Amino acid sequence: MTRLILTVAAVLGFVSPASAEMEFSFYTGWQTAPHSRVSGDYPGGGSYNALMGWDGKSFENPPYYGIRGTWWRTERLGFGVEFTHAKVYARDAEKTALGFSDMEFTDGHNVLTVNAMYRWPDQWGNITPYVGGGLGVAIPHVDVIHPASGSTTFGYQVTGPAARLTAGMSYPLSDRFSIFGEYQFTYSNNEAELDGGGSLKTEIKTNALNFGLSLNF
Numbered sequence: 001m002t003r004l005i006l007t008v009a010a011v012l013g014f015v016s017p018a019s020a021e022m023e024f025s026f027y028t029g030w031q032t033a034p035h036s037r038v039s040g041d042y043p044g045g046g047s048y049n050a051l052m053g054w055d056g057k058s059f060e061n062p063p064y065y066g067i068r069g070t071w072w073r074t075e076r077l078g079f080g081v082e083f084t085h086a087k088v089y090a091r092d093a094e095k096t097a098l099g100f101s102d103m104e105f106t107d108g109h110n111v112l113t114v115n116a117m118y119r120w121p122d123q124w125g126n127i128t129p130y131v132g133g134g135l136g137v138a139i140p141h142v143d144v145i146h147p148a149s150g151s152t153t154f155g156y157q158v159t160g161p162a163a164r165l166t167a168g169m170s171y172p173l174s175d176r177f178s179i180f181g182e183y184q185f186t187y188s189n190n191e192a193e194l195d196g197g198g199s200l201k202t203e204i205k206t207n208a209l210n211f212g213l214s215l216n217f
Contacts, residue, residue: 021072025180027212031056031064033088036203043151043196048098052202053091062107066210070117078117082134082164084186085110086206100146107141109204111162111186132166138188144200151196159190176216184208
């Protein structure tokens with residue numbers, strides 16, 4: 001996580017000319033994930049395929065959060081990098097029926113994207129609406145236990161492509177600080193390797209209501 005933050009800072013530092021407006025944002029909020037199908041091979045042999053329910057548990061440790069750096073090239077158009085630490089826990093009944101005692105991405109289901117952003121300054125007084133989208137990768141912490149095979153998978157993996165869509169509004173507190181609220185959707189197509197030769201494939205979609213603080217410089 002620390003390396004990702006430093007990478008974002010380094011990228012923004014190298015691309016930022018003196019005349020550009022830089023914005024660094026931090027947010028948290030309420031994040032959920034709808035059902036999705038999980039499939040793959042059990043460690044030791046056999047396959048599985050079922051619909052899985054997911055819980056977000058946004059405010060339980062480790063909490064849901066995100067950071068975003070945006071380089072505003074013009075008054076309205078910007079580009080940047082964003083990292084979201086989302087969480088998804090498989091529901092007990094569904095994972096138990098498949099033979100797993102643990103199936104979660106909670107440290108977390110991390111999504112890193114390169115974004116394009118567009119805003120409408122002072123659209124409603126001091127309120128500035130904005131939209132954005134990005135493409136990147138999912139880097140979840142895969143936490144899966146299959147007791148029958150003795151397989152325990154616990155670690156970060158790059159599991160596939162990811163995308164995000166964002167729409168929100170910001171309000172200035174001063175020349176340097178602003179607050180914002182937004183809706184954000186993320187999608188990722190994941191294929192994880194399980195200890196002992198198994199696999200897990202699933203599409204994870206998240207819906208989040210974010211609130212946060214931005215620093216402008």
